[in-house]
Amino acid sequence: MIPETWIYATWLVKVILYLGIAFIIGGAFCYFLLGRYVEIKGTILKYITIGTGLGLFSSVLGFFILIGSFANTGLSGMWDSNYINILVNTPTGHVYIIRSISFALLLIFMIVKLSKGTIDISKTEGAIFTILLTPIVLSFSQLGHVTNLPFFAQALLTIHVLVMSLWMGSLYPLWKTSKKINGLPLKERMHLFGQIAAFIVGILIACGLSIALLLFKDFNTLINTPYGHGFIIKILFVLSILLLAAFNKWYFTPRLQDPKFAKQLGYAILFEMSLGLSILLATGYITTVVGIE
Template sequence: MISEYWMWATWLTKVILYLSVAFVVGGAFCYFLLRQYLELKESILKYITIGAGLGLISSTLGFFILIGSFANTGITGMVDPTYINILVNTPTGYIYVLRSISFALLLLLMVVKLNRNKGHFSIIESSIFCILLIPIIFSFSQLGHVANLTLLAQILLSIHILVMSLWMGSLYPLWKTSREISGLPLKDRMHVFGRIAAFIVGILIACGASVALLLIKDFNTLINTAYGYGFMVKMFFVISILLLAAFNKWYFTPRLQHPKFAKHLSHAILFEMLLGLSILLTTGYITTVVGIE
């Protein structure tokens, strides 16, 4: 049985992993959305780089925490050579190693990009970025309580993770945008994001609902299990962030030519970020600490 502190350590690394993927995916999206604003480009590149670094740390640490939970001999058990040798030769071990390598190469790409001080991504760089992102996104469907689902369900989950990361990871760059630019340019970019976000939310809900129906097979699971309770808490945060996003789109965005509304939008995005973090914390909790029966 996994000791409690290993379980909480796993939860923490998973939340950091969620954040790292959000930084990378959302940052990349906003990089292209806001590419004409040079004052934002460098900060977004640094944001993506931080995400890649956090991803490498969380993936590597997650591997050794899993080793430690198997050995169950304290911190020193994290580097137990016997269990390391066993784990690296399992499908789970392959996923951890592949994800860590992908993040490491992504981090290298971003560091080189920052050092060269070139704001434009070439086709080759963009292709490498996307290729490295594929195993990272797909790895979520290969570990934990969803690993035994059908291929279709795993694909749906991967798409869900991708669009969720795009949305959540876009919030910080958008918040920074609301503070760096103003007037009609801000209104235009927020309007474009709002149109794309409407499409993203549709995919997010469709994929998320499909996977949820596969995991929660009956109503009793929802109302009589810890996983079900946690899932309902998560849904509360999801509905809240959807309502806030809709309010931002339909109320604040049309009025962004006025400075006071840009300030209000900035505060609303901060609250949206808080709700997003709550969703990630809850998701990590129900998939790691609680689990589904």
């Protein structure tokens, strides 16, 4: 296999990882945001479970793709015992292992929860969920292009991943909500989400800009490198989704008591989801395929 094949495979696996963590964090947030509506809580729990499955799949496959890229002997190289032994004894290997174990435990936790047939989460279950999720969120700062930056930059990236996942992962539950509830209850929940989202977006922008200033040593790096070009494309997608989110908040939300606008909001959220996926694809591309110079 040519080296580029491993790089593109890593990119796709990373996007699956982004989706998995977004499903989990956004789903958990919406579970509490929409907790009073029994008709949506079961759907959200299944959504979170799918996210844990995606996260486990991407973490395990990502580990073996990395092995394969080292061995460079085709697909069989993914099982090369020599490289596996080397990688599991490195900090990078430790991150992959801890992340995979955390996802596996979360998946078991969610499957057991669903098998009980209850949709209410106790404080103890919430604490266990948070403890298992914490290593996964922290792992993003231990791999990739910020590992050589100061602790401050790594902390910013962790917060950035957390709030990004919360926002992106909330879109599907909100779309389902627009299908299952209507009138004043829908308006109230969307209005509350809009208020929280405004705060989230502020943190997202502040962290993103701070990380960008640390990564780009000068303006020429931004405008004259493939990484910079990809970063600009990502920013354009981000600006687009921010404009759409603002339009949803100021135009659709005040009118949601009218069923016509509730249906239109559903279409707008679907478009917002497509922009969100574009952002994740662009992020994975510039951090994996291109890389900062």
